[in-house]
Amino acid sequence: MAEAGDQALLRRFLLGLAEGMNAAADSVDKIRDTLVQVSRANGREDTDFVVLPTVIIIQTGAGEEGRVAIRSAVNASFRFDQIAALYRLIDDAKRAEIAPLDGIKRLNDIGAMKPSHGWVVRTFGHAVLTTGLALLLAPTWEGALVAFVLGAFIGVAKLVRSPTLQIVFPVFAAFVCAIAVFLIAPYFAVGDPIKLLIAPLATFLPGGVLTTAVVELAAGQMLAGASRLVFGLVQLSLLAFGILAAGTLVGVGSSSYVPLQTNEAFPWWTAMVGVLLFAIGNYLHFSAPPRTFGWVLLVLLVAYGGQVVGSALIGASVSGFIGALAMTPVVLWIATLRHGAPSQLTFLPAFWLLVPGAAGLVGLTEAIGTTRGFEDFTEALISIMSIALGVLIGTALYRVVHQGAEELADFHIEVPASLTEEEKPPFWARLVPGTPRTFWRRRRRRPTPDHRGDASSTPAATEESSPFSQATES
Template sequence: MSADLDRSALRQFMLGLAQGMNASAESVDRIRDTMTEVAEAYGADDTDFVVLPTIILVETGESDQSRVALSSATNASFRFDQIAALCALVGEARRGAVAPLDGIRRLNEIGAMRPRLGWATRTLGHAVLTVGLALLLAPTWQGAIVAFVLGAGIGLLKLVRSPTLQLVLPIAAAFVCAASVFLLAEVIEIGDPVRLLIAPLVTFLPGGVLTTATVELAAGQMISGASRLVFGLVQLSLLAFGILAAGTVVGVEDASYEPLTATSPLPWWVALLGIVVFALGNYLHFSAPASTFGWVLLALIVAYAGQWLGTLLLSATVGGFVGAAAMTVVVFWIGALRHGTPVQITFLPAFWLLVPGAAGLVGLTEAVAIGSGLADFTAALVSVMSIALGVLIGTALYRVVHHGAEEIVQFAVAAPTVVDKTTEPAFWKRLLPWRHGRGTG
């Protein structure tokens, strides 16, 4: 009976870990790999997993002795302080260093964590990150002030715990932001109005979702990748609908949706200021641990520098690829340091900085409004693919550099004559997952 209770606790513990990683915006292939490592650490090699964005199953045992734990994943999203606590727990679980019952208790504590910062500070943080992105997308001082006001209002509404409000908030926010920006554009110089209104909507943009979807499709996770891709495109469409509805009410002409060229660009250092302000806003709004600010700033600088260099030398699409690849290597390196920062805390702000979702929203809005933006929307989707490919290449590069040399040496030393499941090193288990029943279907 004790063994059955322990196995049941382990199933619930692994189920909770998978739910937490799902709420941390991890891709399903990474969740599955992590759960496999946890199962091996606890000696539960007979464990199998089904991980999807909306459902998670954990099975232990074989044949008629198998037991299944099932959970419907919610749309819950963890703050950065919760992600940091969860990653610490996952690290212990990978070593089998925490009892399953203690792990379940800690998971409940993580889910119930109160924000480290108060509501006023977090609202200010959303306004600040909006200003930072506005300085990068539509760099005018007047536009930055408008972005601050709109970002503060949306940041305050995002903290309200109302399922009904959260359901309609993206469309309502798009409508209010678009109406405000279009009206103000007639009286003050705020730069490109369509790109400016993207800044307060940045936390609604599915740039990370679209990129994760592409990564999952490339990894063979067809169900998860396709569902995320459709979800991201629908979310873009809803935001575009809010913008177009506001334009119709205000009486905006079709030409107002076309991108504008800044008449008096701000100095070059404004972009650097925007990156710092954007990092500070993320730190405040998502209640990040104090030690993470410097690492997030480093990831943002690398992402922006890579994107800028790739765009300068080749094209904007290649710029996204270079920025994503460079950023991915750096964030994995940071995550591997003894006093580093969990990968997702540095990944998510960098995704928003690369703004694949913003490009898609601008392209979709132009396509519907003026009928000539289809090429822009297609280019935006290609940009998403480019960024996702950059993430894949960056991940592969990091694994080769960080793990490859050591494992190749271990393999050369072992040099088994006959390779089977008992002698095959971990290096080949990862390269040939199909030989161990860990297919990507």
């Protein structure tokens, strides 16, 4: 009974870890690898997992003794402080430094964590985040001011914690922001109105979801990757619908959905200010731990620098490949440091900075609202694929350098114990004395009446018939 109780606690603990990593937007292949390591650290080699974005199945034990636990994952998302606490717990669990029961208590504490910043600071952080992204996408001072105001409005609205409202809130946010931008654009030099719309909607864009989906598909996780890809495209469609509905209400022409070229030249340091503001906004809005700010800023600078270099060398549509390829080893290296930051905490802001979701939203809006067709949307999908490919290659190169290139596929099917037959030794082996099931041993166990009194044969017969000897040989 004690062992069964320990297995039940371990299953619940592993389910909680998987659900937490899902809330941290981690890929299912990484979640499964983590669960395997934690299970082995707790002395369980006979554990199997099925991890999907919304369903988690864990089995402990093999054959008829196996027990299965199923959890339907909730649609939750963690702040950066919760992600940091979760990965500290995972590191302890991998080293078997925490019991499953204590791990379950810590998971509950992580889920109930209050933000380290108040609602005013978090709202201001969202406004700063939006302003920094606006300086990168539509660099005009008027556009940055409009983005700050819209970012503050969205930051306040996001404080409402209602699962029902969260379903329709992205459409509402896109609708309100689009109306404001379309009404202001004729009177103020806000730059490209479509790109300016991306800034306040940045935290709704499924850039990380789409990139994770492509990574999972490339890793062979077809169910998880396909479901995430459809989910991300539906999110983009809802945002595009909100923009198009606002354009229809205001009465804008189809040309208003086409990105405009900005003639105003900004100094080079404007982009650096935008990246810095973007990092500060993420730190404040998502309540990131103070020690992780420098690491997030470093990854953002590497990602943006790689994107700029890629745009100059191979073009803007696949520039995200260079940015993702440059940032991925840095992210994984930071995660291995003693005072580093979890990979997801630095990955997510970099995904938003590379803006795969923004490119998809612009392309989808143009495809529906104009007569230009799906050319721009196709370019957006190519941009998403290039970023995912950069993440894949960067991860592979890092693992090859630090773990070696040799990997063996584990393909083995256990046969039920009740159907397993004991392997019989070959006939020639049974002719050799001293081997299991030898003919000579059976003959020596049957002493004849003429040799019972023979002192030389009695010890041998006694040794062969000893229970300890039989148990040792068998």
